[in-house]
Amino acid sequence: MVNNTKKLSNKKYEQELYRLQVELCKLQEWVKLKGLKVIIVFEGRDAAGKGGVIKRILERVSPRVFRINALPAPTERQKTQLYMQRYIERFPAAGEIILFDRSWYNRAGVERVMNFCTDKEYHKFLKRTPALEQAIIDDDIILIKYWFDVSQEVQATRFQKRIDDPRKRWKLSPMDMKAQELWNEYTEAKEQMFLSTDSKHAPWFVVNSDNKKRARLNCISHLLKQIDYKEIPFKEPKISKSKKRKHKPIKYKYTYVPELY
Numbered sequence: 001m002v003n004n005t006k007k008l009s010n011k012k013y014e015q016e017l018y019r020l021q022v023e024l025c026k027l028q029e030w031v032k033l034k035g036l037k038v039i040i041v042f043e044g045r046d047a048a049g050k051g052g053v054i055k056r057i058l059e060r061v062s063p064r065v066f067r068i069n070a071l072p073a074p075t076e077r078q079k080t081q082l083y084m085q086r087y088i089e090r091f092p093a094a095g096e097i098i099l100f101d102r103s104w105y106n107r108a109g110v111e112r113v114m115n116f117c118t119d120k121e122y123h124k125f126l127k128r129t130p131a132l133e134q135a136i137i138d139d140d141i142i143l144i145k146y147w148f149d150v151s152q153e154v155q156a157t158r159f160q161k162r163i164d165d166p167r168k169r170w171k172l173s174p175m176d177m178k179a180q181e182l183w184n185e186y187t188e189a190k191e192q193m194f195l196s197t198d199s200k201h202a203p204w205f206v207v208n209s210d211n212k213k214r215a216r217l218n219c220i221s222h223l224l225k226q227i228d229y230k231e232i233p234f235k236e237p238k239i240s241k242s243k244k245r246k247h248k249p250i251k252y253k254y255t256y257v258p259e260l261y
Contacts, residue, residue: 013213020220021060028065028097030229035094037141038227041103044148045186046179047158049209051171053148053219054101067092070101083107083125084132092141104129108193110175113185126196133202143202144226146219147190148209152183 031038042050058066069090078086084104092098107125111117117125136143150158159176162168179186198204205222209215 008211008213013217016217017056017220020217020224021056023224024057024061024220026231027224027227027229028061029232031097031227032065032095033232036097036227037092037094037139038097039092039100039136039141039143040097040223041100041105041143041145042148043103043105043109043146044207044209045150045155046176047155047162047171048148048150049212049215050101050146050148052212053207053216054099056216057099057220057223065095066097066099068099068101083121091136105193105197108197109186109189112189113182114175114178126192129197130199130202133197133199137201142227144223145202145204146207147194147204148207148215150209152180154210156180 030036042054044050054068058068067090071086071090074086087100087104090098090100104125107117107122108129112122133143159172159180162171162176194204207215207219207222
């Protein structure tokens with residue numbers, strides 16, 4: 001993993017983020033026009049910054065086009081279904097981009113390390129996933145997979161910040177508290193996952209996320225290059241003004257929010 005130690009100023013970051021978010025809006029219009037179907041998978045270490053990247057992607061686009069999925073633990077009923085079933089039902093229709101904040105790769109990561117699945121289920125997943133992803137692509141769905149890599153030291157620092165900041169404590173989970181202790185086990189699970197599922201038709205793209213701002217810019221920039229889109233000319237609409245007419249206001253006592261600031 002190559003670390004870029006050159007400092008990125010806040011001004012440069014904001015300028016680049018603005019430019020990339022404009023491009024995301026252009027991509028959005030192209031996806032709608034052409035009826036494209038896109039899936040973007042976000043995986044990686046705990047506290048690797050996946051959520052921050054997703055937030056910046058969604059910040060200026062339509063939730064009707066860009067849809068986020070962060071699935072909770074499966075219900076008892078879902079545990080008896082085909083493993084991929086609850087993910088497939090959230091796949092895109094024409095004109096949609098689906099983001100998975102964690103995905104079916106839970107089985108190759110946390111489920112494997114925490115013994116939430118059997119050896120048979122785990123090996124079956126690794127064997128079947130490349131063929132399944134080929135089927136997804138054959139159905140004209142664009143599939144893009146990102147793995148966010150973070151060093152053990154940076155991960156530990158980010159966990160401590162979550163503990164210290166009341167606004168971030170909700171991000172902590174029992175799994176997070178085991179991430180440092182089981183660092184080597186997660187490393188082995190990741191390496192085996194890559195060996196089995198880093199295919200030519202659905203490759204993994206690794207994002208160096210020790211620096212959050214660089215990771216956001218690098219990931220969004222790379223994402224935009226994965227889909228061949230064109231800018232659709234913007235036709236500026238005319239804002240029509242209301243016609244002047246006499247209006248007798250209704251007497252009503254409104255309840256206003258107190259102005260404390």
